[in-house]
Amino acid sequence: MTNSFRQKAARQVIPQGAGDTSGQSNGLRAIEEIATVVRLKRGDKIDLGRDRAKLVYAVRSGFLILQADLSTERHVAIALYSPGNIVRPAELPPVRSLAALATAPCQILRMGEVAFDRLCEQSAEVRLYCARETALQSACDKSHIVLLAGLSGEERVASFFVEMAYRMGRRHGSIVTVEIPFSRSDIASFLALNPDTLSRIFSRLKSLGLVKTAGRRSIEILDLQGLAKMFPADLARDFDLDINRPPLGLLADEKQ
Amino acid sequence: MTNSFRQKAARQVIPQGAGDTSGQSNGLRAIEEIATVVRLKRGDKIDLGRDRAKLVYAVRSGFLILQADLSTERHVAIALYSPGNIVRPAELPPVRSLAALATAPCQILRMGEVAFDRLCEQSAEVRLYCARETALQSACDKSHIVLLAGLSGEERVASFFVEMAYRMGRRHGSIVTVEIPFSRSDIASFLALNPDTLSRIFSRLKSLGLVKTAGRRSIEILDLQGLAKMFPADLARDFDLDINRPPLGLLADEKQ
DNA sequence: GGCCTTATTTGATCTAGGTCAAATAATTGG
DNA sequence: CCAATTATTTGACCTAGATCAAATAAGGCC
Numbered sequence: 001m002t003n004s005f006r007q008k009a010a011r012q013v014i015p016q017g018a019g020d021t022s023g024q025s026n027g028l029r030a031i032e033e034i035a036t037v038v039r040l041k042r043g044d045k046i047d048l049g050r051d052r053a054k055l056v057y058a059v060r061s062g063f064l065i066l067q068a069d070l071s072t073e074r075h076v077a078i079a080l081y082s083p084g085n086i087v088r089p090a091e092l093p094p095v096r097s098l099a100a101l102a103t104a105p106c107q108i109l110r111m112g113e114v115a116f117d118r119l120c121e122q123s124a125e126v127r128l129y130c131a132r133e134t135a136l137q138s139a140c141d142k143s144h145i146v147l148l149a150g151l152s153g154e155e156r157v158a159s160f161f162v163e164m165a166y167r168m169g170r171r172h173g174s175i176v177t178v179e180i181p182f183s184r185s186d187i188a189s190f191l192a193l194n195p196d197t198l199s200r201i202f203s204r205l206k207s208l209g210l211v212k213t214a215g216r217r218s219i220e221i222l223d224l225q226g227l228a229k230m231f232p233a234d235l236a237r238d239f240d241l242d243i244n245r246p247p248l249g250l251l252a253d254e255k256q
Numbered sequence: 257m258t259n260s261f262r263q264k265a266a267r268q269v270i271p272q273g274a275g276d277t278s279g280q281s282n283g284l285r286a287i288e289e290i291a292t293v294v295r296l297k298r299g300d301k302i303d304l305g306r307d308r309a310k311l312v313y314a315v316r317s318g319f320l321i322l323q324a325d326l327s328t329e330r331h332v333a334i335a336l337y338s339p340g341n342i343v344r345p346a347e348l349p350p351v352r353s354l355a356a357l358a359t360a361p362c363q364i365l366r367m368g369e370v371a372f373d374r375l376c377e378q379s380a381e382v383r384l385y386c387a388r389e390t391a392l393q394s395a396c397d398k399s400h401i402v403l404l405a406g407l408s409g410e411e412r413v414a415s416f417f418v419e420m421a422y423r424m425g426r427r428h429g430s431i432v433t434v435e436i437p438f439s440r441s442d443i444a445s446f447l448a449l450n451p452d453t454l455s456r457i458f459s460r461l462k463s464l465g466l467v468k469t470a471g472r473r474s475i476e477i478l479d480l481q482g483l484a485k486m487f488p489a490d491l492a493r494d495f496d497l498d499i500n501r502p503p504l505g506l507l508a509d510e511k512q
Numbered sequence: 513g514g515c516c517t518t519a520t521t522t523g524a525t526c527t528a529g530g531t532c533a534a535a536t537a538a539t540t541g542g
Numbered sequence: 543c544c545a546a547t548t549a550t551t552t553g554a555c556c557t558a559g560a561t562c563a564a565a566t567a568a569g570g571c572c
Contacts, residue, residue: 068402070488076406078398090391093399096490134390135346141397142334143349146324148404149448150332153559184520192405197559199521216519216568232326234352409529440550453529455551472538472549 027129028084028109031058034119035109040064040102048087048098054113057087062106063181065190069097077189079141082167086133089113104181143235148192151231156191157201158230161211165221176221177214283385284340284365287314290375291365296320296358304343304354310369313343318362319437321446325353333445335397336438338423342389345369360437399491404448407487412447413457414486417467421477432477433470 035058040046046057048066064081081087081100092098111119120127147156161178169176182190188198205211210227212220221227291314296302302313304322320337337343337356348354367375376383403412417434425432438446444454461467466483468476477483 066398068406068490070402070406070490074406074488076402078401078405088391090388091394091398093395093402095399095402132346134394135344138347138390138394138397139349141394141401142322142347143351145334145397145400145404146326146332146349146351148401149334149445150324150326150330189405194560195520196522196561200559203521232330234324234326450530451550452531452552456529459551 027126027133028058028060030119030123030126031109031111031116032060034115035111038108038110040106040108042102042104044102044106045099046108048089048092048100050094050096050098052089052098054089056089056111056113056116057100058109059083059085059087060107060109062102062104062108064100064102064106064108065182065186066092066098066100067189068093068095069099075189076192077186079137079144080190084133085137086130088116088134091134091137103183103186146235151235153191153193153197154201154204155231156193157198157205158210158227159235160187160191161205161219161221162224162228162231165224165227169221174222176224177218178221179218181217183217283382283389284314284316286375286379286382287365287367287372288316290371291367294364294366296362296364298358298360300358300362301355302364304345304348304356306350306352306354308345308354310345312345312367312369312372313356314365315339315341315343316363316365318358318360318364320356320358320362320364321438321442322348322354322356323445324349324351325355331445332448333442335393335400336446340389341393342386344372344390347390347393359439359442402491407491409447409449409453410457410460411487412449413454413461414466414483415491416443416447417461417475417477418480418484418487421480421483425477430478432480433474434477435474437473439473 037060038046038057040062046064059081061083065077066079066081066087068076068078070076078093087100120130147159151159164178164180165176168180169178171177180187184198184202185195188195191198193201202211202213205227206213208226210221210223212222214220293316294302294313296318302320315337317339322334322337322343324332324334326332334349343356376386403415407415420434420436421432424436425434427433436443440454440458441451444451447454449457458467461483462469464482466477466479468478470476
C-alpha cells in the first residue's frame with residue numbers, strides 16, 4: 001500500500017487533531033463568520049443536557065470530552081472532540097446531564113441551530129463538510145463501541161495509544177512522542193476503566209518497554225508496532241497499519 | 257408531562273420498530289422508487305466490510321444487527337437496525353469484517369451511493385428524512401456507549417427490555433408483551449455480555465417477578481416500572497419515564 | 513527552592529461476569 | 543407426534559478488573 005493511500009484513508013476518518021484547524025478549516029472558516037467564539041479553560045464545561053438551548057458548537061482548537069453523568073459518582077465519557085468536530089443537539093442522546101468538558105484550553109465556535117442550518121443551506125462547502133463530519137463521528141462512535149464491547153483493558157489502552165500516535169504523534173527516529181491533552185482519569189473514563197486499572201496497565205506497558213512517560217501529559221511510544229500487535233489487527237482502523245513495516249508515514253517528523 | 261409530549265419525544269428518537277414502515281415511510285417511499293429489494297432470511301448477512309462496494313441500504317422490514325468480527329471467536333454487535341433505518345458506508349467504521357446480520361426475515365432496499373446522493377439532492381423530503389435518520393442513529397450509538405461504559409450487566413438487560421417494551425411492546429392491562437426479534441445470543445452480544453451471563457440475569461429478573469418468558473422469542477414484562485428503576489433514571493432516555501406513574505401511554509393497547 | 517495540593521501509582525482484597533461442561537428446553541423435520 | 547437438532551439454562555469454577563487504602567510523584571505557588 002502506498003503512503004498516499006494511507007494518508008487518504010486517514011484523512012477520511014480522522015478529524016485533524018494537531019491543535020489547530022489550519023489543515024481542514026475550509027468548512028470551519030465559513031462557520032467562524034456567523035459564530036461566537038467561546039474560550040474555555042481546562043475543566044470548563046458546556047452544558048449539553050436534554051433541556052439545553054438549541055445551539056451548535058464547533059471546535060476550533062483544544063480538546064473536549066463528551067460526558068454523561070448517570071449519578072454524582074458515575075461519569076461516562078462518550079466521545080472525544082478535537083479541532084474540526086461539530087456538535088449538534090440532534091446527534092446527542094437525550095440524557096439529562098450531558099456536557100462537553102474541556103480537557104485543555106479550547107476555542108469553541110457557538111451558533112444558533114437555525115443560523116447554522118441556514119448556513120448549511122447556503123453553502124455547499126459547509127453542507128458537505130458538516131455531512132462528512134457527522135459521518136466521521138458516527139464511524140468513530142461505532143469504533144468506540146467495538147472497543148468497549150470487544151476489547152480487554154490492555155487492548156483498549158494499546159489501541160488508544162496507537163490512535164493518539166497517529167493523530168498527534170511526533171516522530172523522533174523510531175520513537176513517537178505524543179502530547180496527550182487528557183489526564184489519566186480522562187483516558188480511563190474514555191476507555192471505561194478506572195484510573196487505578198489504567199495505571200496498572202500503563203505500568204505493564206512500560207515494563208514491557210513499549211512506552212515511557214515523560215511528564216504527566218506526555219508519553220513516548222518506543223514500539224508502536226509492538227503496541228499495535230496487542231489488539232486485533234482489524235481494529236487498526238483507518239491507519240492501515242502494516243504491522244511488519246514501519247507505519248510512521250503519517251507522522252510529522254521532527255526534522256521536517 | 258403530558259402524554260402528547262411523551263409521544264413527540266419518543267418519535268423524535270426512536271426509529272419505528274413495529275415491523276413495517278407504514279408510520280414513517282414518507283422518506284422511504286421515494287427511496288423505494290430507485291432501490292432494489294433484497295430479501296433476507298434469518299441468519300443471512302450483508303457484507304459491509306471495508307472493501308465493500310459503495311452501496312446504501314434502507315431497512316423496509318425486519319431487524320438486523322451490525323456486527324464486526326475481530327477474530328473467528330470474537331463477534332461484536334455494534335448497533336441494531338430496524339425498519340426505517342438507513343445504512344451508509346461513510347458512517348461505518350473502517351473495519352474489515354463488518355456485516356449486517358438478519359435476525360429475522362427482512363426486506364432491504366439497496367441502491368448505489370451515487371444514486372442515493374442524487375435522490376437526496378433532488379428531494380428535500382428524502383434529504384431531511386435521511387439527515388434525521390443519521391442524527392438518530394448517532395444519538396442511539398452514543399446512548400449505547402453510555403450503556404456499555406456505564407451500566408452493569410443487570411442494568412443493561414433491564415434497560416434493553418424497557419427499550420424493547422417502548423419500541424415494540426403491546427399492552428395487556430399492566431402487562432407488556434414483546435415479540436423480540438433477536439435470539440438470546442443476539443441480545444447478549446448487543447449488550448456485551450455472554451449468553452450464559454445474560455441467561456443468569458434473565459433468570460434473576462424472572463425470580464424477582466419482573467418478567468416472564470412465553471416461548472423463546474417472546475417475553476412478558478410484568479413490571480415495567482420495576483425494570484425501569486433498575487437502571488439510572490437519566491437513561492430512561494426518550495421515554496421520559498415518570499417512574500411513579502404508569503408509563504404505558506406510548507404502547508399500543510391490544511383492545512384498540 | 514521548598515511546601516502544598518492534586519494526580520498517579522501500587523498493594524491487598526473482593527466480585528461481577530467469563531468459561532467450560534453438563535443438563536434441559538424449544539424447535540424443526542420427518 | 544416423536545426423534546434430532548439447536549438454543550437456553552444452570553452449576554462449578556476462575557480471572558480481569560473494581561475498590562479501598564496508602565504511598566509516591568508531579569506540578570503550582572509563594
